[in-house]
Amino acid sequence: MKILTCPLNGPRPVSEFFYWGEVRPMPNPAAASDDEWADYVFNRNGAPGVKREWWCHTPSNTWFIAERDTEKDVVLKTYFYTGEE
Amino acid sequence: MISALAVSPVAEIATLLAPAAQPAAVARLGIADVSATARYGCKGPGTIAWLENLGLPVPPQPNSWLPLDGGGLIARLGFTEFLIEGPDALIAPLASAPRAAGVYPVLRQDAALILGGARLDELLRQTCNVNFRPLDPATRPVVLTSMVGVGVTVIPELRNGQPFVRVWCDGTYGHYLWETLLGIAVELGGGNVAAHHFN
Numbered sequence: 001m002k003i004l005t006c007p008l009n010g011p012r013p014v015s016e017f018f019y020w021g022e023v024r025p026m027p028n029p030a031a032a033s034d035d036e037w038a039d040y041v042f043n044r045n046g047a048p049g050v051k052r053e054w055w056c057h058t059p060s061n062t063w064f065i066a067e068r069d070t071e072k073d074v075v076l077k078t079y080f081y082t083g084e085e
Numbered sequence: 086m087i088s089a090l091a092v093s094p095v096a097e098i099a100t101l102l103a104p105a106a107q108p109a110a111v112a113r114l115g116i117a118d119v120s121a122t123a124r125y126g127c128k129g130p131g132t133i134a135w136l137e138n139l140g141l142p143v144p145p146q147p148n149s150w151l152p153l154d155g156g157g158l159i160a161r162l163g164f165t166e167f168l169i170e171g172p173d174a175l176i177a178p179l180a181s182a183p184r185a186a187g188v189y190p191v192l193r194q195d196a197a198l199i200l201g202g203a204r205l206d207e208l209l210r211q212t213c214n215v216n217f218r219p220l221d222p223a224t225r226p227v228v229l230t231s232m233v234g235v236g237v238t239v240i241p242e243l244r245n246g247q248p249f250v251r252v253w254c255d256g257t258y259g260h261y262l263w264e265t266l267l268g269i270a271v272e273l274g275g276g277n278v279a280a281h282h283f284n
Binding site for chain 1: 229
């Protein structure tokens, strides 16, 4: 059983979580070109590596960030989102 | 949002054991439906100050609870969401009080169950991924987890020296959760009992 650690509720089986994709800053829709906007809407980065991802602990609806190495399938750390640096 | 249900989500399937059989079932593993208890839910950044202004104690830690004077409890679910449950005299004024800025109602039409008895841990190990044994009921923990696939809020306690849990889930899952837990309780020598046996 895979275990993921919610920053609020602690270690739980991954079946209690929902994955919502990589953290991707949205370009300014008023300033972005059509190509930039289409890239944001339609394209995803499938290359393996360390990624920041949105996850949700569904019983408590707690959203947080997991840094996950998708090549090694290892979660490096989890923490609450505090805005883009 | 006032949430005293007129009819429990499991009313039509909750059939009590014969009165003479209930004390023995409670000692092993009793399950009771307490969904009709009045409860109130609220959340938001202004909730803590609003509850304190109403004279309610606020659990200092996320995922913890406190008992209320006159019966009932207040549970802190995460950082700024609260579940308050108790007698109508407590809940009705709370539900009708003007809400402050940053306080949002949460509809609570839960199925609420209580389970207790010597074999409770066996049921929890079959149905839930959280190990309840290391938890200290004296610290008043609240556990939000999944039980037989249903998102639940659980408060573990000790009652009369026996392990005891309160369980809340979305009322639409109540039928399934009740049937599943009752089936296991019966297998473990328990059954559906009246809630007063746990007092």
